[in-house]
Amino acid sequence: MVSDENLTSLLRQTRTKFEDVAKGDIKDVLRNYKDLTPKAQLHVFPDGTRRTALCLAGTLPITFKGARYHIPIALFLMDNHPYAPPFCYVCPTSNMKIRTSEQVDDKGRIFLPYLNEWQYPKYDTIGLLQVLTFAFEEKCPVFSVKNPRQTSDPNPSSRNSSSYSTGNTTPYPAGNTAPYPTSASNTPYPVGQTNFPMPVANPAPYPSFPMPNAGSADGYRAPYSAYPSAMMPSSTSYFPNIPAPPRHAYAAQVRDSLLTAIEERIMQKMRTRFGKMLEDTQRLDICLSDMRLGQRQLREHLERAEREQRELDVTLSVYNARKRDLTEIISKYTGKDAVNDVDSSIDAATPLHRQIFDNYAKDLAADDLIYQLTTAMRKKVITLQQYLTMIRQCARKKFFAVATMNKARDVAGLPMITQ
Template sequence: MATKLRNVVSALKRSHAKYEESAKNDIMLALSQFPDLFPDVENFAFPNCNAMPTFRLKGVIPVIHKGASYNIPIALYLSDAHPYYAPMCYVCPTPNMMVKESKNVDKSGRIYLPYLTEWRFPGYDLAGLLQVMAISFQDNSPVFAKSSDRSRQNISNKPPNQVGYTPYPTSMPVSGVNGVMPPYPLSTNCTPQPTYQPYSSPYPSFTSQSSGSMSGTVDASHLKESLLSAVGDKIRQKLREKLETVYLELESVKETQKELENGKQKLKQYIDELNNAQTQMETTLNVYKEKKATLNSVLESCKSDSSVDIDAVIDACTPLHKQIIRCYAQDCTIDDAIYFLGKAVKQGRMSLSEYLREVRQLSRKQFVYRATLQKGRQKAGLPV
């Protein structure tokens, strides 16, 4: 069973299943009751879609027909949204067998059952589908053997109490199955054809119940087994219907819990960011309070002394910085002097020759101040 579990998980990953955990549980439950089915991946075309890798369960299911047990070959194709969408099911006859048309099986082998059309998870699952399929095949076998005209005549001349159904062969090379199987209709008449891959593993042989049961009679044990199977299926169906609402609510609660967990992580992240911002603000506030207290103390000391010179208060802390301030002040003063000399010339208060002489002298001084200011800023590490 562990090997099948690994194969199922691998096939689900290759077929890109959307609900891998739910699909795995549903498939493993079916395989526990029908061990002759085997998982694989096959290119298959669903309605309105191109061929894509699709999960496939292929093998045989035991069916009691007219007192004898036969292995009926079937194939189930699961969509990537399984188990929330019904699978597409087919009968897979061997080259020496033919599909027997009925209300449940068409000539291409496609299987029609109310269980499929009414499919709704979690009320319906693969195990229940296979059980319903086995019960429906008990009354009307989906396959029969190809035979010559003589053998058909001999079969038709048999008395009514003889068995007219040819058992399914003990081994079935599925590599010969190349028939066209249109997918199960969902909401369109489009019937794309699947592409089958060779499969060389033979099906297990059928098991006869007893030599007396082959005569066509049904004894009490067969009736009991059939009734128990039918009653069990009905009980399981009713139980699924009762639990369907609970399962849906549980799924909704799980989704809500997942969203709440994600919201919790986001809130925690936001709270951490706010705590960091609060810590930074508290640090900045403490620095501000210290600076404010220092300024208040300086202001209090200045209020008591009215003879303080404002020029003495605003001063540099080093001789180099004092020189920079002095040169900058002289530079600005010379700019103002040149400006007012120009206004004096315009107003006729001084001659042009006097203006040029004064401007030349002031410009020489300004050049010296500016050069000294630039060198001082370089020494102090200030931008030039």
């Protein structure tokens, strides 16, 4: 497994924006898929841009028709991974070819609804690899081709026997191309696991009838035995008659082949059903998480509404109490004679405070009178002699009022008023 330092260096080399989140997602992938290796690789994206991207390259293990295969893939991560889906490709080797389908195009690019609906954290790279596994197990994206350097079988008896034995009825078409690992077989099974009769190693399971010689006129040639070629006699030698196997052996082989085909068909349907059930389960998990989130939000809103309701009840009770007090005061003074004298409506609590209030009013009245006398003299309404006489009288009244008020304030414990 790649170390944290190397993975961090690759993320910084590819200029990944969300380094911590992408690192956690990639570490989960490498922990579960040991065959994938991260590397920095120059990649040409579908829009034509060339950029060094972080690539997860390796093989994806799948089970196809009862055999274990490893599909070579490459995942090119975007710079804003995992908030954007990666570009996925099937990378066939020299002895493979891509089987195009609605999921894989001729260039090897993979198209899945999982990529179109990508939304992190609901969708991540591990979930993508699981969906790829189910998709490839349902329809293998590659098939094997024969190596061009491989020559034909030098043993003519093997070719004759094989061509002769293809006339038997098998549950699969003989011309189908095999999936990726089985490069030498024309059936969906890997080499060595076929249940069909192999006439090269065993006698042909045909009805018992006289076997003609190698030089007979009808051109029929008896199959060779399974011994090495060095021990075989010449073409003119005598071949002993080999007894035919019982009829029930071929029937048992056909029965085993049919059972294998039925098992594979059932397994394919079960994988399809299981894949749909897994998708439904993931969708239900997403809905359940959304519902739990909504339940938590509704509970918070309900608690806040109850708290505000209690506060409003307290405020309403205070308001009703004050409303009752005001109603009582209004009803108490309703119907009484209106007070015409403003001065009589303002009264002190004690005679001492009333005396302070009266003298303070006299002091303010004296100030106003002095101001008006000064204005009248300036406008020549009164003479200077009249002004001085009135000012002297007003100042004497003001002095006595201030002195009386300060003495009363001293008795009442109030601070003195200085001019």
